[in-house]
Amino acid sequence: MKAKLIRAMAILTLILLVSVAVGLIAGSQKIDFSRLSSDPFSRTLFFRLRLPRVLMGLTIGASLAVTGASLQALFRNPLADPYTLGISGGGALGASVAITLGWSARILGIPWVFVASFLGAMAAAALVRAISRTGAVVLPGALLLSGVVVNLVSAAAVLTIQYVADPNSALQILRWLVGSLDVIGVAAVGRMLILLVPAWLALLALSRQLNLLAIDEDTAATLGVNVRRCETTVHTLCSLIVGVTVAMGGSIGFVGLIVPHAVRLMFGEDLRIVLPGSLLLGAAFLVLADALARTAIPSSELPVGAITGLLGGPAFLWLLRRRRQYAAM
């Protein structure tokens, strides 16, 4: 098992390195890497735009994939991810309220927008959980349906706010609905990582408990897992991670759904491999998707959320067909 983990990490790290190289090279403007030290234009392009954008893709891709993998295990539902459970939508709503009210201040270096987005994600997660849990059972249908409804209502609310607010913030809010990675400078990514890295590690530390929960809830409890506490912890961590990523990149769909399944197909079901694997493959996947978004149409740029949707949707349907038992959910 340990050997399997090391092998998986080695393969995925290699994929990650390749995707980072592609992400740094791809773009509408060619960067002459040999003149990076002498040419100020190349230097600005690389260090202020290209590099931050790749780092942003790594951060958000890793975040969405690891939360998707955790939520799928927690609810024993292969179709769960931050998007289908309404957590992204709640986060987007929180962030857009904060932006409309002009909360640009920071506390201890953490922007208020992050806090609002986290609270929105948390509220959405709690609502969906309350609706779908009856006693000891989480109803899989109710889980997904209430998640989708929360997402739709949130999107409608974000749109309403957009119309009411002034055009300046409306443009910003549009980004939350589409999902995009454009960022200037590495400072913003740094501010995200202060919150995200501890949350990632906390999720990874729960991977054994999540593995037991993915098999069965009752036997997980008799094997020593405190189910309610684990559920609350995972929910809070996922809301935090999704809140922060949505506040910066918007609700980018399908990454949290597709990447964990890809890792499972490659390396099996053990969550102690699937969770760190999703972290690496999610990062690689979003950087590649963004490279494609930047180069697919010459002299123009697609939102990365469109690419992940176009790639992820068919992959999702293929998965559903390949593993018929999921359709019975």
Next chain:
Amino acid sequence: MNGAHPLTPLMEARQVEFAYPGGARAIRVSLAVEAATMTAIIGSNGSGKSTLIRLLAGLLRPTQGSILLEGKPLDDWQPRLRAREIAYMPQATATVFPFRALDVVLSGRTPHAPRFGFENDRDRAIALESLAAAGAAHLAERCVTGLSGGEKQMVILARALAQEPRVLLLDEPAAALDLKHRAELMRTLARLRDDRGLSVVMITHDLQLTGSLFDRIVALRCGELAAEGPPQEILQAELLAAIYDDPKVRTTRVGDQTVVWVDK
């Protein structure tokens, strides 16, 4: 071998009462489980059998009274240490992810493995042994989602055995098993009782199973203890008629077995 007083039963439900929120169904039971014994729980549907076994497993908390393991309330046990003592096998497990059967059984080693490490070679050996004991060695490499109900039950039983518990709580394990595997299950459990001192508490509707290998039968009726004793005492027509609310229950002896049926 444990610090408890020699007269302390391995497990005890002391004046336990339980009501589901809303108060739909209640149970009021006192019960002791001795080491190295096999106990069958019988009773009609809704008599509180599953509630009792879930209380013993610590999945439900009594509203009154307490469940003691080696004289200590279940809540005072560290979950990890408790999991080394008690294993539970539910009526059915609906795993949606295609886990390999051997990995499912290996996960039963969790309470024995280091917190952040993987299972070692010894855990693997025990998992394979448990699969063999459950009659499921041939299923080791299969995906659990591709198994039949009975095969899945055997894998889940192997997982509970891999936990190396002192008490094994089984909620109708035989329901999905064919005749051969039912007999095999009973023989395996009896062997573990005799060799390792395992205590088994098993819910069953199959009274034929309870006759020969069980040490004791506990009968529930409407959440209360209706009768308790060795099989030959409990498997009597009048008593069973009262337990199941059916005056037409009949019994007869065939060799050392009691056959139970219901008259037309």
